Amino acid sequence: MKKKLILIGGGGHGESVIDSIRSANEYDIIGILDQTLEAGTAISGVPVLGTDELLSDLCHQGISYGVIAVGSLGDPRPRIRIYETLKQNGLVLPNIIDKSAVLSQNVSMGEGSFIGKGVIIGAGAVLGKGCIINTGAIIEHGASIGDFVHIAPGCVLCGNVSVGEHTHIGAGTTVIQNITIGDNTMIGAGSLVLRNISSHTLAFGKPAKEVGVYEQSYDYRRSRGKP
Template sequence: MKEDLILIGGGGHGESIIDTIRGQDKYGIAGIIDSFKKVGSEVQGVKVIGRDEDLTACFTRGIRHAVIAVGSVGNPGPRRKLYRLCKDIGYEFPNIIDKSSVLSQTLIMGEGNFIGKGVLINTGVTLGNGTIINTGAILEHGCRIEDFVHIAPGSVLCGNVQVKANAHIGAHSTILQGVTIGSDTMIGAGSLVIKNISSKTLAYGSPAKEVGFRE
């Protein structure tokens, strides 16, 4: 019997999650919670059943699993806020993993992670909570990815890369072996990162350079 869950967020990232869930046989989607969409409207045939203030009522009705389906695009703040709100209510956060991904049996991860289509994760990798590992990303051996990191489509993390909390790795970026990306940092799309990047910075280019600070 499938377990019911709710999606919190009905945008583009939510659509990707719906597609992945439907490709499995583990969860049923009870509905979408989205404060910016009309209740009763649909996203890929899934109804919007309420707004953020309705999360407690959904839990009371017996729905125990939630998926934070809001994307980050360099700002994981809304995802963190929703995670804490749902955690306080009592929700559990399953890891949503596309069936087309290839994951090492040694992968260690927390909760609430999304692993998209065609992702490859090699041996000895650790994921925290609430990460997004998007389409076609490659995480080589020994990488350490902290909470609420977003690794965008086509990115390659060579061995033993560390990405600190809340960082964003832009699409088709390459992070060379042993490099550390600081917390709350954004790496621009298509960058080649050959040395450590400080926290709370914007960096991009080939090779990537720190070009500004982020609040």
């Protein structure tokens, strides 16, 4: 019997998540909860049930799994809020891995991440929780990816790259081996990263240069009362 699963979020990223869930054929998607979509409509054939205020009732109906189905355009806060809501309701957050993705057997992952179509993740890579590794991205051996990071489509992260939590790596960016990119940082699309990039920074270009403070930076640990 398939496991019952609920999605929070029904936009474009949500459609990708639905497609990947179906490709694995492990879960039965009961419905979508979304603050902006009208109940009774459908996304990729999955019904919109209402808002996340329904979560508690759904849990009592036997749904045990929840998925963050909103994307991240450089601001991880919506995904973090959904993560916390799902955890508070006692739901399990599985990693959604598209059937076409290729992961080494010794990749380590936190919970609640999405691995899209054609992704390749090499030996010894470590991913935090709540990440998006989007279509066609390549993460090579020994890479370390922090919590709630978004690696956009077509990115290439070479061996032993480290990316701090809540950082966004824009589409088509290449990061050479042994580079460290800090927390809460935005790397613009199509960049070539040849040197370390600081936390709370906006950087882009070929080669990528730090051009300013990233204003949407967000300290998740501090928001939870931790030092």
